[in-house]
Amino acid sequence: MTAAATSAILRSRAAPLALGFGTLVVGILAVEVLIRIGVINRFIVPLPSQIALAFERVITEEDIVERFRLTFFEALTAGVMITVVGVAIGILLYRVNLLRQATETWIAAMASAPTVLMYPLFLVIFGRSAWTIIMMGFVAGLPPVILKTIEGLSGTRRVLINVGRSLKLTGPQLFIKILFPAALPTIFVGVRLGLIFTLINVVGVEFLINFGGLGQLINDLAERYDLPGTYAAICFVILVSVVFFMITEWIERWLRPAT
Amino acid sequence: MAETRHLTARAAPRWPSPVLMVRVAIILAVLVIWQGLAVSGWLYRDVVPRLEIIAAALWTLLTHPEQVRFEFLFWTIETEMPSYYANLWATASEVVQGLLIGGLLGLAVGLVLGANRLMASAFEAYLYYLGPTPKIIFFPVMIMWFGVGSGSKVAMGAISCFFPIALSTAAGMRQIDQVLIRVGKSFRANTWQMVTKIYLPAMRHPIINGVRLGLGVCIIGTLLAELKLSNRGIGFLIIQAYSLFDMPRMYAMLIVLFVIAIGVNALVGRLGGLHTIRRS
Numbered sequence: 001m002t003a004a005a006t007s008a009i010l011r012s013r014a015a016p017l018a019l020g021f022g023t024l025v026v027g028i029l030a031v032e033v034l035i036r037i038g039v040i041n042r043f044i045v046p047l048p049s050q051i052a053l054a055f056e057r058v059i060t061e062e063d064i065v066e067r068f069r070l071t072f073f074e075a076l077t078a079g080v081m082i083t084v085v086g087v088a089i090g091i092l093l094y095r096v097n098l099l100r101q102a103t104e105t106w107i108a109a110m111a112s113a114p115t116v117l118m119y120p121l122f123l124v125i126f127g128r129s130a131w132t133i134i135m136m137g138f139v140a141g142l143p144p145v146i147l148k149t150i151e152g153l154s155g156t157r158r159v160l161i162n163v164g165r166s167l168k169l170t171g172p173q174l175f176i177k178i179l180f181p182a183a184l185p186t187i188f189v190g191v192r193l194g195l196i197f198t199l200i201n202v203v204g205v206e207f208l209i210n211f212g213g214l215g216q217l218i219n220d221l222a223e224r225y226d227l228p229g230t231y232a233a234i235c236f237v238i239l240v241s242v243v244f245f246m247i248t249e250w251i252e253r254w255l256r257p258a259t
Numbered sequence: 260m261a262e263t264r265h266l267t268a269r270a271a272p273r274w275p276s277p278v279l280m281v282r283v284a285i286i287l288a289v290l291v292i293w294q295g296l297a298v299s300g301w302l303y304r305d306v307v308p309r310l311e312i313i314a315a316a317l318w319t320l321l322t323h324p325e326q327v328r329f330e331f332l333f334w335t336i337e338t339e340m341p342s343y344y345a346n347l348w349a350t351a352s353e354v355v356q357g358l359l360i361g362g363l364l365g366l367a368v369g370l371v372l373g374a375n376r377l378m379a380s381a382f383e384a385y386l387y388y389l390g391p392t393p394k395i396i397f398f399p400v401m402i403m404w405f406g407v408g409s410g411s412k413v414a415m416g417a418i419s420c421f422f423p424i425a426l427s428t429a430a431g432m433r434q435i436d437q438v439l440i441r442v443g444k445s446f447r448a449n450t451w452q453m454v455t456k457i458y459l460p461a462m463r464h465p466i467i468n469g470v471r472l473g474l475g476v477c478i479i480g481t482l483l484a485e486l487k488l489s490n491r492g493i494g495f496l497i498i499q500a501y502s503l504f505d506m507p508r509m510y511a512m513l514i515v516l517f518v519i520a521i522g523v524n525a526l527v528g529r530l531g532g533l534h535t536i537r538r539s
Contacts, residue, residue, distance in 0.1 A: 017380075017381070019377065020385065023381070024385075044403045098281055099281060102281035102285065103282075103285070109521045112475050112520070112524050113517050113521055114482060114520050116479060117479070117482055117483070117486070117497060117513065118513060119486075120486075121501075121509060124306055124506065203393040204393045207395055207398070215393075222402075230399055237393070237396050
């Protein structure tokens, strides 16, 4: 490849990135100027420069590492639960076709239902504790794991199953050696979706019940009317969820060639 | 002979399908287990109330009349009916306003991103990664911007539904058959005609799918905002029932709400003709 061609490709990839990032920077600068000249009320929207400075304060004074650890622990516990229970239910429904036909539409409906509104009910059952948050994350993240497990197992290529049968594999061997590995990438898509729903619900319920990690931090700062801190904490949560989303996406891509 | 076969077929008993029977069995099993737990005394009686108490609460919720006030934009109507409907109206109007604002913005942004490759490469990643963040964390900001009234709830609904509709529209626009676009251009259609005559009709299914996803998250966003801070709406009624520890009423409201949310979701899909899509 010639130097000119390489340079053209780099330019073609760099141009959209520069446009996107440049627009973001210009937008932030515009908000800074509009607040400074009094067009935007600084008691409603803090200066972006103040928000940038508040990051350090939020990290050092608000014990963000411990809060992050708590949110991570809640999301991880719920994530492990949705994976174990969701995959097990998915396998059961794949094996018992009648049960699958009877319940698959219910599970799909549950995925679109506003289950997070049940949090007052969970507060009554589990109290104002981490378990309320974990269970809300679990309920929200379970349906995609079940549905994708069924889809993955049902989508296993016939030829692979026939190869297993020709080698006289037993039922459990066929499942462990053929069906499960073939379904793994699709199952992970479900686990990834479930983890996203779980994280959304964990942070959301932390914010709503004012308990736990990062969600509670935003609520605390907002109640103290610490505007730069609130905005900085919101940016931090967005950053955490974007990084989490990117990592799970990367793992999904890594698993995909296995098919 | 044909008549005989016809009569025989008509006389044959029609058994319910096994799937229906399993569904009924599951529902009955859940109800029996619930009632068993309620009367056993193993759990707090108020946390797991008996079925007849929940049924009574459901009946009261939907039929007990009170003096209520409906508000919409500049109009106010006072009448006597169950307060649930006035609060349902408040939530529904917030959801509709949120869906209109967020949906139209999402549609416009999606059309721009779908039509221009440079814009899509520059900005779509931001939408893609911001989409799955928990939107409820923006609620303190929305209260600052739009106040503690219905404005902040509408804003929460709009933010929630903007992302799925924008991403779905952009993806749908890229999937339009190029032949249709060339036909439009060969007729010298202007931008408005291209949008209304070619792009929007060709993207009907992705847009309806986006609206369906958007509606679901719009309802959740609005109700969560009501749960956090409000004095009317279904979210307010739920958190009020929790504060008063009126569990049967809370169960009744959750049942009605789930039925409405799932029903509306299915209705939008059916109206948009999603059930007619054939999977290849």
